[in-house]
Each structure stands twice: as C-alpha cells, then as structure tokens.
Amino acid sequence: MLDFFFKPKTVAVIGASREPGKVGHDVLRNLLDFNFPGHIFPINPKADEILGLKAYPSILEVPEDVDLVVIAVRAPFVPEVIDQCGQKGVKAAVVLTSGFKETGLEGAKLEKKLVETARSHGIRIIGPNCLGILDTYSRLNATFAGLKPIKGEIGFFSQSGALCLAVLEWSKAEKIGLSRFVSLGNKCDVNEIECLRMLAEDPHTKVIMGYIEGITDGRAFTEVACEVAREKPVIIFKSGTTAAGARAASSHTGSLAGSEQAFEASVKRSGLIRAKTLREFFNLALYFAFMPPLAGPYLGIVTNSGGPGIVAADACENSALELPSLSSETVEKLRKVLPPYASFYNPVDITGDADAARYEKTLEVLIEDQRLNGLLVILSRTATVNPDEVAEILTKDKAQKPIVACFLGEESVKKARKKLLKGKVPHYEYPEEAVKVLEKAWLYEWWRKKPPAKVKKLKVNFKQVAETLQIVRSEGRSHLLDHEVKQILEAYGFVFPKSLVARTTDEAILAAKVIGYPVVLKVLSPQIQHKSDVGGVKVNIRDEEELIKAFEEIIINVRKRLPGISVLGVIVQEMAPKGKEVIVGFIRDPQFGPLVMFGLGGIYVEVLKDVTFRLAPLAKEEALEMIREIKAYPVLKGIRGEPEVDMDSLARAIVSMGQLAADFPELSEGEVNPLIVGPKGQKTIAVDARLSLGGEK
Numbered sequence: 069m070l071d072f073f074f075k076p077k078t079v080a081v082i083g084a085s086r087e088p089g090k091v092g093h094d095v096l097r098n099l100l101d102f103n104f105p106g107h108i109f110p111i112n113p114k115a116d117e118i119l120g121l122k123a124y125p126s127i128l129e130v131p132e133d134v135d136l137v138v139i140a141v142r143a144p145f146v147p148e149v150i151d152q153c154g155q156k157g158v159k160a161a162v163v164l165t166s167g168f169k170e171t172g173l174e175g176a177k178l179e180k181k182l183v184e185t186a187r188s189h190g191i192r193i194i195g196p197n198c199l200g201i202l203d204t205y206s207r208l209n210a211t212f213a214g215l216k217p218i219k220g221e222i223g224f225f226s227q228s229g230a231l232c233l234a235v236l237e238w239s240k241a242e243k244i245g246l247s248r249f250v251s252l253g254n255k256c257d258v259n260e261i262e263c264l265r266m267l268a269e270d271p272h273t274k275v276i277m278g279y280i281e282g283i284t285d286g287r288a289f290t291e292v293a294c295e296v297a298r299e300k301p302v303i304i305f306k307s308g309t310t311a312a313g314a315r316a317a318s319s320h321t322g323s324l325a326g327s328e329q330a331f332e333a334s335v336k337r338s339g340l341i342r343a344k345t346l347r348e349f350f351n352l353a354l355y356f357a358f359m360p361p362l363a364g365p366y367l368g369i370v371t372n373s374g375g376p377g378i379v380a381a382d383a384c385e386n387s388a389l390e391l392p393s394l395s396s397e398t399v400e401k402l403r404k405v406l407p408p409y410a411s412f413y414n415p416v417d418i419t420g421d422a423d424a425a426r427y428e429k430t431l432e433v434l435i436e437d438q439r440l441n442g443l444l445v446i447l448s449r450t451a452t453v454n455p456d457e458v459a460e461i462l463t464k465d466k467a468q469k470p471i472v473a474c475f476l477g478e479e480s481v482k483k484a485r486k487k488l489l490k491g492k493v494p495h496y497e498y499p500e501e502a503v504k505v506l507e508k509a510w511l512y513e514w515w516r517k518k519p520p521a522k523v524k525k526l527k528v529n530f531k532q533v534a535e536t537l538q539i540v541r542s543e544g545r546s547h548l549l550d551h552e553v554k555q556i557l558e559a560y561g562f563v564f565p566k567s568l569v570a571r572t573t574d575e576a577i578l579a580a581k582v583i584g585y586p587v588v589l590k591v592l593s594p595q596i597q598h599k600s601d602v603g604g605v606k607v608n609i610r611d612e613e614e615l616i617k618a619f620e621e622i623i624i625n626v627r628k629r630l631p632g633i634s635v636l637g638v639i640v641q642e643m644a645p646k647g648k649e650v651i652v653g654f655i656r657d658p659q660f661g662p663l664v665m666f667g668l669g670g671i672y673v674e675v676l677k678d679v680t681f682r683l684a685p686l687a688k689e690e691a692l693e694m695i696r697e698i699k700a701y702p703v704l705k706g707i708r709g710e711p712e713v714d715m716d717s718l719a720r721a722i723v724s725m726g727q728l729a730a731d732f733p734e735l736s737e738g739e740v741n742p743l744i745v746g747p748k749g750q751k752t753i754a755v756d757a758r759l760s761l762g763g764e765k
C-alpha cells in the first residue's frame with residue numbers, strides 16, 4: 069500500500085528551479101544529494117538544464133514513464149499540472165505547494181479542484197502544503213528540508229511540516245535513523261490511516277511515530293491502530309485536544325466529554341502509545357527504537373546516590389510499575405561485591421564512593437535476577453566515578469533485559485550520554501522521565517499480550533426500544549418523557565425503583581402507601597435538568613407527616629429558585645437500598661462516534677470528575693477495566709470492612725449502555741445517575757436517568 073510513492077524508478081520535479089532557497093530547487097538538490105538511483109527529470113519551461121540535469125518544458129515531453137512527481141509550482145497551476153500528469157500516466161504525486169485549504173475559502177476551492185482532477189485520473193496525492201516524503205532505503209529524499217537524514221528504523225508521519233523538521237533534527241542529534249517519513253500537509257487524499265498501514269507493512273520500519281492534529285474518521289483510525297499496534301509500537305503525539313465542557317451540554321456525561329476523552333478512549337482500545345508532550349514523544353521513540361519489550365512491571369534501580377534513587381522510587385509508586393524486593397539469592401551475591409554500608413534493597417544504593425567497576429558488578433547480579441523485568445541505572449557525578457566508563461559498560465554486553473540510563477548533570481556527563489546513545493542505550497535527563505517511559509513500555513506490552521477484547525451482545529429487548537422511539541417520532545417530539553426513558557433503559561436491563569406520579573399532597577400520601585415507606589420525593593417538571601440543584605429531591609421520608617412537609621418544601625424551593633416554571637407535581641419513589649452511587653452514560657463524538665462514560669456518580673460528578681471513557685459498543689473486559697481505572701475504585705472494592713460492590717452487575721450496566729448507544733444512533737446522549745450498586749445479591753438500581761434524541765450523526 070502506497071509503496072509506489074516510496075519506491076519509484078523515476079521522479080519528476082515539476083516547478084524545478086535554479087534558485088537555491090526555492091522549494092523547487094531544494095527538493096531537486098535533496099534528490100541528487102541523497103543519491104537517488106533512478107532517473108530524475110526537472111520540469112521547467114524556462115530552463116534547459118538545472119543542477120546538471122536536462123530540464124523539460126512539461127511532463128508530457130519526458131521521454132520515459134514517470135512513477136512519482138513532486139510538484140512545486142504555484143497553487144493556481146497545480147490542478148492543470150495534475151491533469152497533465154494524468155495524461156502522462158503518473159500514479160503518485162507529492163504536492164509541496166501551499167496556498168490551499170489552509171489559507172481560507174478560495175484555497176479550499178482550489179484544493180477541491182485538485183482532488184477532483186487527481187481522482188479522475190486515479191492519481192494519489194500526498195499534501196498539498198507539505199514538506200515531502202522520504203525513504204532512506206530506496207534513497208528517495210523528496211523533501212525540501214535542509215537536513216540529510218540517517219538510515220534507521222523509525223517511520224514517521226506528521227500533519228505539521230515544522231514537526232517533520234524537528235524530528236529530522238532530533239534523529240540526527242540522537243543518532244537515531246529513519247526508515248520512512250511522510251509529511252501529510254493538508255492530507256487532501258492520503259491520510260493518517262493509510263500512513264499507519266503503509267508503515268506497518270514497510271519491513272524496514274520497526275517503530276512508528278505519528279504527529280496528528282485532527283483525525284477525520286476516528287472509528288476507522290482506531291480499527292487500523294488496533295491491528296498495527298499488535299505488530300509494532302506506534303507512538304502518537306496529538307495536539308489540538310480541547311478540554312471538556314467547552315459546549316453546553318444537557319447531561320453530566322455531555323459536560324465531561326470532549327475530543328480529548330474521545331481520543332483517549334481510542335488510545336485505550338487500540339494500544340497506541342500516547343506521548344503527552346513533545347519531549348515524551350522523543351523519549352518514547354528512543355526506548356522503542358533501542359530496547360526490547362518490557363515484559364513485566366518489575367523494575368530494578370541502581371544508583372550511587374540516595375536522593376535520585378528515592379525520586380525514581382516515588383515515580384514508580386505513582387505508576388503501573390513496581391519495585392520488587394530482591395531475592396535473598398541476589399542479596400547474597402550483592403553482599404559479595406558491595407561494601408557493607410551499601411543498600412541492598414531496591415533501589416540498590418551502591419553509594420557515593422562507587423566506581424565504574426562497582427556498577428559493573430552490581431549490574432551483572434541484577435541482570436541475572438529473573439524477577440526483574442528491566443533496570444534503571446542512575447548516576448550522579450562523584451569524585452570516584454567516571455561516567456564514560458559506566459556508559460561503556462552499559463553499551464558493552466547488551467543484556468536481553470531492557471536497561472535505561474539517567475546520568476544526572478550537564479557538562480560533566482555530556483560525553484557519556486553521547487556514548488550511551490551511540491551504543492543504543494536510551495538515556496533520560498531525569499529519573500521521573502525514565503520511569504514514565506518504562507511505564508508506557510510495560511503498559512504497551514501488557515496490551516499486546518492480552519487477547520483482543522471481544523464485544524459480545526447482551527440479550528436485550530431491542531424491539532421495545534424501537535417501538536418507543538417510533539411513538540416519539542410519530543408524535544413529532546424531540547423530548548422523551550420520563551416513562552419512555554424508563555421503558556428504554558428497562559429494555560436494556562436497567563432496574564428502576566417503584567415510582568408513582570402525584571400532583572397533590574393527597575395523591576402523594578396514597579402513592580407512598582402503595583410503595584411503602586421510606587420513600588423519596590422528586591419534583592416533576594420537564595424543564596428541570598438537575599432536580600437537587602433546585603431543592604427538588606427529598607430522600608428517606610419515613611412517614612406521612614414527613615411526606616407532607618417534604619412535598620411543601622419541594623414546591624416552595626422550586627417556585628423560589630425557578631419562578632414561572634411549570635411543575636406537574638412530584639414523583640414518589642421507593643428508596644433504593646444502601647449502596648455506592650455511580651454514573652453510567654453515553655455521548656456521541658463527531659469523529660469517534662458513541663462513547664460510554666463510567667465514574668463516581670451522584671450530584672458531585674462534575675466537581676470530582678472521576679470518570680473514564682471507552683468507545684461503544686464495548687467488551688465486558690473493557691467495562692471491568694473502566695471500573696478499575698477510576699480513583700474511587702477502592703471505595704467500590706470496599707473500605708473499612710464494607711463488602712465489595714457487585715462488579716459483574718456494574719460491568720453489565722456499562723456494556724448495555726454502550727450497546728444502547730451503538731444500537732440507536734438517534735439517541736444523542738443519555739445517562740443513569742446515580743446507579744446505586746450494593747454488594748452481590750442486592751439489585752443494582754437506576755434511581756435517575758435521562759436520554760436525549762438528536763440528529764443522526
């Protein structure tokens with residue numbers, strides 16, 4: 069796929085120029101300097117020869133077949149040039165020219181014309197407004213970047229040209245080579261999804277790095293990422309993820325969801341390795357380019373100073389990694405090579421008077437300890453240690469076990485750092501950074517090893533929901549009535565407390581008798597979103613006297629806070645048995661489609677923001693992961709002697725909410741908040757729910 073872009077036999081540069089500094093000149097220069105083995109044809113009607121190559125007035129005059137064209141003419145001429153390429157039978161074009169969609173409406177029109185022309189000839193386009201493409205194995209440098217790339221194993225694609233340059237420069241500085249490199253520009257045709265596939269299939273690419281600003285089809289992207297990430301690590305840095313709550317939302321779920329949450333949900337499903345900062349982007353690439361997978365979470369730390377060791381240990385504490393204690397066998401061996409005042413715990417502190425030989429002996433012992441999956445070697449500059457020698461040791465006999473280094477300091481360790489990178493040992497400036505990288509390496513390996521989550525459909529009453537929605541549509545309503553919300557969610561397995569509507573105190577008394585005390589009273593008004601916000605909910609009403617008082621208070625509260633609003637009466641509801649309040653909801657993202665949210669529920673959801681998202685529909689294992697992911701998980705597990713809540717029933721609720729979202733695209737968002745879940749054996753009860761209808765997205 070797209071291979072023809074990267075392995076052409078002949079290349080034409082349309083808009084080739086004699087003037088250095090011009091795109092049409094620099095790209096030709098790069099093609100020549102990188103020793104492209106095939107024929108290169110400069111196209112320029114005003115020149116006979118450029119950089120020693122015979123120039124042609126138009127692509128149509130070129131005497132051979134042309135596999136790839138690189139276009140650098142001014143924007144208005146591009147569609148016409150593409151048309152000529154079509155006549156010539158060209159199949160691949162890289163359009164470097166800017167002045168298209170990125171400039172506004174006129175540019176967008178021109179870009180549309182460019183795409184239409186290309187489609188009519190079956191030409192694939194990379195760009196426009198891009199830096200070009202590169203393949204270090206076929207010796208194709210069709211970029212106008214001023215840096216000569218090194219051959220290696222990292223395949224990179226980017227929506228930003230500036231980032232392309234940054235990656236080129238970084239790869240040179242860190243002596244990491246590149247295999248392929250694609251600057252996507254406006255991605256009018258070839259997009260990030262095809263790039264992922266292409267780099268997955270490229271045998272020279274071992275690690276994929278991608279910089280993304282926007283994703284056009286989030287679902288397709290996730291699916292492809294799922295496949296590719298099983299083969300090779302894919303490190304993604306995405307910018308432009310906006311904070312949640314930017315738009316007006318009618319539910320808690322809506323106010324907490326945003327493009328950031330949608331992307332994160334995609335990452336969680338697909339096993340992409342996400343860098344949160346540019347620095348982390350490079351840090352991660354260094355690890356994956358140089359090191360084998362981190363097979364487990366158990367890390368060993370060696371240090372010659374206490375402080376940095378503790379910093380690293382603290383970072384581990386807050387991560388998915390663990391610092392196991394050393395086996396007695398390992399401790400025995402260490403005692404033979406370390407002074408008695410050293411620390412034989414993990415981190416192993418070989419103390420400030422250590423020299424390189426002490427590092428070497430310690431490492432030999434720790435590498436042998438099968439319990440440790442990876443090692444972090446920290447070095448602080450002291451009078452006795454020579455950083456260069458330690459670097460030498462680390463690069464010498466590369467163990468099967470991943471080892472990363474953190475040499476603290478600036479000038480004094482500069483040479484040693486260079487040595488490490490040259491010897492393909494990742495080096496990080498600070499211990500926390502090293503730990504973060506190792507954590508992500510482990511989480512990736514964990515994801516890769518677990519069997520892919522399979523979505524299993526639950527048995528639900530699909531027909532009932534379809535019928536209810538049909539009634540709503542036939543009455544021309546966009547609002548679902550309370551009993552309809554209940555009907556729909558019940559059809560998907562949610563259980564509601566008994567409840568009755570009462571318009572007067574007398575009716576309420578009667579209703580409470582039927583339901584049985586204690587009861588809950590809630591204001592009934594289609595105009596009120598969050599009832600407790602306006603004093604519209606009274607719980608644990610034990611008798612008639614309390615009921616009358618609660619009824620009056622609710623009416624007074626609502627009248628006072630929302631004068632003029634129509635109040636239909638109250639709902640008298642059965643008290644749910646004691647349990648933990650959680651929220652289960654869904655929303656639709658324009659790119660990623662339906663998302664399920666789970667978190668700590670109740671009336672403080674937006675304040676605590678202890679929620680997590682997944683793409684819907686989802687597998688039960690994913691639902692269980694969501695439950696384990698929230699901060700309040702220990703509360704659900706049961707603290708202070710409380711029993712654990714019914715996790716199975718909770719997971720089922722999450723899965724069925726996802727299924728509902730996926731089954732009925734006309735439902736734009738919805739949630740149960742709170743869902744009250746108690747210990748196993750107690751029914752999980754949905755005490756409050758809402759659903760909204762929207763346009764199909």
Ligand code: ADP
Pocket residue numbers: 565588590597598599600601605607641642643644645649669670671741742755756
């Ligand atoms: P709203 O979210 O509109 O303010 P809810 O119906 O969610 O109203 O009620 C607010 C809170 O009252 C819930 O979070 C829950 O703590 C409590 N509550 C409501 N209904 C019940 C019930 N049937 N049983 C037990 N507690 C309830």
Ligand code: MG
Pocket residue numbers: 670741742756757
């Ligand atoms: Mg509620």
